[in-house]
Amino acid sequence: MKLNKELAVAKKAAIDAGKLIVSHASDREIVAFKSKVDFVTNVDKMSEKLITSVIKKHFPGHGILAEEGTNSTGKNMWVIDPLDGTTNFMHGYPHFSVSIALVNNGKQELGVVYDPLKNEMFHAVAGGGAYLNGKRISASNVSELKDSLLATGFYYERGELMRKTLEKIGKFLSMGIHGIRRDGSAALDVCYVACGRIDGYWEYVLSPWDFAASSLIANEAGAKVTTTQGTPIEMKKNGVLAANPQLYVKMLKIIKL
Numbered sequence: 001m002k003l004n005k006e007l008a009v010a011k012k013a014a015i016d017a018g019k020l021i022v023s024h025a026s027d028r029e030i031v032a033f034k035s036k037v038d039f040v041t042n043v044d045k046m047s048e049k050l051i052t053s054v055i056k057k058h059f060p061g062h063g064i065l066a067e068e069g070t071n072s073t074g075k076n077m078w079v080i081d082p083l084d085g086t087t088n089f090m091h092g093y094p095h096f097s098v099s100i101a102l103v104n105n106g107k108q109e110l111g112v113v114y115d116p117l118k119n120e121m122f123h124a125v126a127g128g129g130a131y132l133n134g135k136r137i138s139a140s141n142v143s144e145l146k147d148s149l150l151a152t153g154f155y156y157e158r159g160e161l162m163r164k165t166l167e168k169i170g171k172f173l174s175m176g177i178h179g180i181r182r183d184g185s186a187a188l189d190v191c192y193v194a195c196g197r198i199d200g201y202w203e204y205v206l207s208p209w210d211f212a213a214s215s216l217i218a219n220e221a222g223a224k225v226t227t228t229q230g231t232p233i234e235m236k237k238n239g240v241l242a243a244n245p246q247l248y249v250k251m252l253k254i255i256k257l
Contacts, residue, residue, distance in 0.1 A: 003125050021089065059078075062074045063077040063078070064078045084096060084186065097185050106234070132195050140193075145172070149177070150201065205237060222244070225240065
């Protein structure tokens with residue numbers, strides 16, 4: 001399935017949103033709180049409005065599921081995170097992205113993740129491989145955990161899930177792995193698995209807009225992506241494990257709750 005128009009529109013929307021986000025780097029007004037540590041900025045809202053307007057212009061009959069509340073139904077559904085890494089953006093930490101996926105009846109068909117600061121565009125169309133700035137990418141071939149670089153993320157709930165994540169971090173570190181990163185953009189973390197920058201990533205709770213695009217990209221790059229329980233990813237809140245095939249089973253054995 002080529003989806004040439006859909007891919008071109010998704011890339012344009014991501015690039016335009018990226019430019020908007022960067023241009024408002026000094027204008028970071030919090031407009032809503034989802035929790036004490038999970039908030040929405042004016043830039044999240046502006047980015048979502050821009051992306052949805054571009055998509056609706058070209059595909060008026062498609063549905064949209066976006067993080068900041070834009071929601072309409074349709075067989076073809078665009079799943080959007082207008083600013084993945086809001087906390088990073090708020091603090092001026094240079095690591096955030098725009099994530100756009102096209103899902104048809106629950107099946108991911110297209111994914112785009114754009115890092116506007118590095119000008120890195122990850123994309124994949126189902127069955128067509130994964131790409132970074134137009135060049136084919138693939139997951140790493142590291143086969144032993146002791147030789148790996150891993151990444152994780154923390155859900156906004158700072159109780160039991162946080163304790164379990166820290167426990168797993170300690171277990172991995174005790175095995176002598178090269179290191180663990182926590183960079184704050186799940187979409188980019190999974191794309192980094194796709195291009196071999198990290199060998200595996202897990203997080204116990206993510207929403208569809210966090211992984212809809214990047215999990216397709218990682219799969220197309222030869223990585224294995226499931227829930228943290230080892231079951232297939234669905235377009236709902238999931239834990240996510242993404243790793244190269246050699247490390248996947250070893251990581252699952254440790255992180256599975």
